[in-house]
Amino acid sequence: GLPARVRIHEVGARDGLQNEKATVPAEVKAEFIRRLAATGLTTIEATSFVHPKWVPQLADAEQLFPAVADLPVDLPVLVPNERGLDRALALGARRVAVFASATESFAKANLNRTVDEALAMFEPVVARAKDADGVHVRGYLSMCFGDPWEGAVPVEQVVKVCRALLDMGCDELSLGDTIGVATPGHVSALLAALAQAGVPVSALGVHFHDTYGQALSNTYAALRHGVTTVDASAGGLGGCPYAKSATGNLATEDLVWMLRGLGIDTGVDLGSLVATSVWMAAHLGRPSPSRTVRALAGS
Ligand code: HMG
Ligand code: MG
Numbered sequence: 001g002l003p004a005r006v007r008i009h010e011v012g013a014r015d016g017l018q019n020e021k022a023t024v025p026a027e028v029k030a031e032f033i034r035r036l037a038a039t040g041l042t043t044i045e046a047t048s049f050v051h052p053k054w055v056p057q058l059a060d061a062e063q064l065f066p067a068v069a070d071l072p073v074d075l076p077v078l079v080p081n082e083r084g085l086d087r088a089l090a091l092g093a094r095r096v097a098v099f100a101s102a103t104e105s106f107a108k109a110n111l112n113r114t115v116d117e118a119l120a121m122f123e124p125v126v127a128r129a130k131d132a133d134g135v136h137v138r139g140y141l142s143m144c145f146g147d148p149w150e151g152a153v154p155v156e157q158v159v160k161v162c163r164a165l166l167d168m169g170c171d172e173l174s175l176g177d178t179i180g181v182a183t184p185g186h187v188s189a190l191l192a193a194l195a196q197a198g199v200p201v202s203a204l205g206v207h208f209h210d211t212y213g214q215a216l217s218n219t220y221a222a223l224r225h226g227v228t229t230v231d232a233s234a235g236g237l238g239g240c241p242y243a244k245s246a247t248g249n250l251a252t253e254d255l256v257w258m259l260r261g262l263g264i265d266t267g268v269d270l271g272s273l274v275a276t277s278v279w280m281a282a283h284l285g286r287p288s289p290s291r292t293v294r295a296l297a298g299s
Contacts, residue, residue, distance in 0.1 A: 002223050005265045007043060008252060009174070009205055009231045010036055012280075014045040014078065015249055016237025018057050020284065026060040028283055030067040035276040036234060037071045040268040041252075044071075045097070048078035049087040065091045076138060080111060085125045089132055096129055097138035097174075098122040100165055102158045105149035106142055106178070119164050126169045139170035140207070144190060146181035155193045162199055172203050174231055177218065180211025180247060184221035191225040205229030208250045210236065210289075215250035216258055223264075230255060235277030235288035251290030253277060270296070 013033050017024050024032075029047075036044050046068060052059035061077070068075060069092060076095035079085045088096055100118055101107040107115045122139075129135040143150075144158045162173055175190065187206070195201060206222040206229070208215035219230055236251030256270050274296045281288045288294065 002262060002264060003226065003228045005228065006223070006259055007229050008041060008255065008266055008268060009076075009207075009229055010041045010044045010234060010252060011207075011231050011249060012036065012234035012237045012252070014047055014058070015231075016233045016235070018048065018055050019238055020057055022284070023057055024283065026063040026067065029060070029064050032234075032276070032280055033068045033075075034071065035272075035279065037068075037073045039273040039276060040266075041073065041273075042267065043074045043076065046075040046077055048080075049084035050078060050080050061087070062091065065093065074136075076136070078140075079125060081121050082124055082128070085128060089135070093135070095136040095138070096125070097140055098125055098165075098170070099140035099142065100161055101142045102153050102161050103143045103147040103150050105147055110142065115161065119161070119168070122165075123168050130169055136172075137170050138172050138174055138205075139165035140174045140176055141165065142176040142178045144175045144182075145177045145186055146179060148179055155190050158190060159193050159197045159199075162194060163197060166199065166203065172205060172229065173199075174205040174207045174229075176207040177209055177215075180209035180215065182208065182218050183212075183214055184217045187218045187221040188225065191222060191227070195225075201226040202228070205231055207231040209238065209247060210250050211247045216254055219250065219255065220258070234273060235280055235293055236290040237280070237284075237288075248289055251277075251288070251292060253290045253292035253296070257292045 047061040048058045077088050077093050079096045107118050111118045126137050129137045208218045232252040232255045233249035234252045236248040238249035277288045277293050278297050
C-alpha cells in the first residue's frame with residue numbers, strides 16, 4: 001500500500017543554494033523561503049551554520065534566519081558541531097540537523113573527520129539540543145547508496161551509522177543518495193535491512209538527488225516501504241560542494257505531481273510552487289531543470 005499523506009522536507013534554500021556559483025543575496029533567499037511557505041510547504045530547511053569558508057554561499061545565516069523566523073513553518077538548519085549549534089540556538093532555531101556519512105571518503109571531504117570522529121562531534125550537539133527544551137534533531141546520512149570515491153556502499157555499513165545516529169538521540173534520519181546513483185531495488189534492500197535492524201520506518205526520510213533520473217522511482221519504492229517523509233528541492237536546485245558528480249535534488253514539483261496523481265495529500269499548491277521556482281530561476285539566470293516546472297510554467 002501507499003501512505004495517505006506525505007510530509008515534504010523542502011531543501012531548496014539550503015541544499016539548492018549551497019551549490020550556486022554566484023552568491024544569492026540574503027534578501028532574495030528570505031523572499032524565496034517566504035514564497036515557499038506560502039505554497040503550503042510546512043518544513044523548509046533554511047540554511048546551515050557551518051564554517052563560512054567551507055560553504056560561503058550560506059555564510060549569511062545570521063542575517064537570513066531572523067528574516068524568516070516569524071513564518072508559521074518549521075525551519076530546520078544544519079549544524080555540524082557545537083559551534084554551529086550555539087549559533088543556531090542563539091537565533092532561536094527549534095530544529096537542527098547533523099550530517100553524517102556512511103563512507104570514510106565523504107566524511108573526510110565534507111567534515112574533515114573520520115566517520116567515528118564525526119559521530120563523536122555530533123554527540124554533544126544532539127545531547128545539548130535535547131536539553132534545550134527538546135529541540136528536534138534530524139540526522140542526515142550521506143552516501144547511503146554509492147560514493148564517488150568508494151563505489152557501491154554496502155547496506156550493513158549504512159545500517160550501522162543509522163543505528164549510531166538513533167542511539168545518540170536523533171529524532172529522525174534522512175537517507176541521502178548524495179550523488180544520485182540509487183535505483184529502486186537498492187532502495188528497497190536498504191529499507192528492508194533497516195526494518196530488520198529494528199529501525200522504525202516512521203523515523204526515516206529519504207533524500208534523493210536526480211543525477212541519473214531515478215529520484216522519483218526511488219521515492220516510489222520508499223513509499224511502498226512506508227516512508228512518509230520525502231526531501232525535495234523546489235525547481236530541482238541542488239548538489240553538494242563536497243561531492244563531485246552530485247547534481248540537483250529531486251524537484252519538489254516533480255514529487256508533488258506524482259503524489260497528486262497517486263491521491264497522496266501534501267498540502268502544497270503546485271501552481272504557486274511552480275511560480276516560485278520560475279521566479280528563483282530568473283534570479284539565478286537559468287531555467288529550472290524540473291520537468292514539471294517546464295511543463296507547467298508556460299501553461
Ligand atoms: P575544520 O576545519 O575541521 O574545523 O572543519 P575545526 O573544528 O578544526 O575548526 C576550525 C575553525 O573553524 C575554528 O576557527 C572554528 O571556530 C571554526 P579558528 O579557531 O581557526 O578561528 N568553526 C566554525 N565557524 C563557524 N561555524 C561553525 C564552525 N565550526 C568550526 N559551525 C567543519 C570542520 C565541520 C566546521 C567543516 O568541515 C564544515 O563546516 N563542513 C560543512 C560542510 C557542509 O556544509 N557540507 C554541505 C552540507 S552536507 C550535504 O549537502 C549532504 C546532504 O544534503 C545529504 C545528502 O545529499 O547526502 C545533507
Ligand atoms: Mg543533499
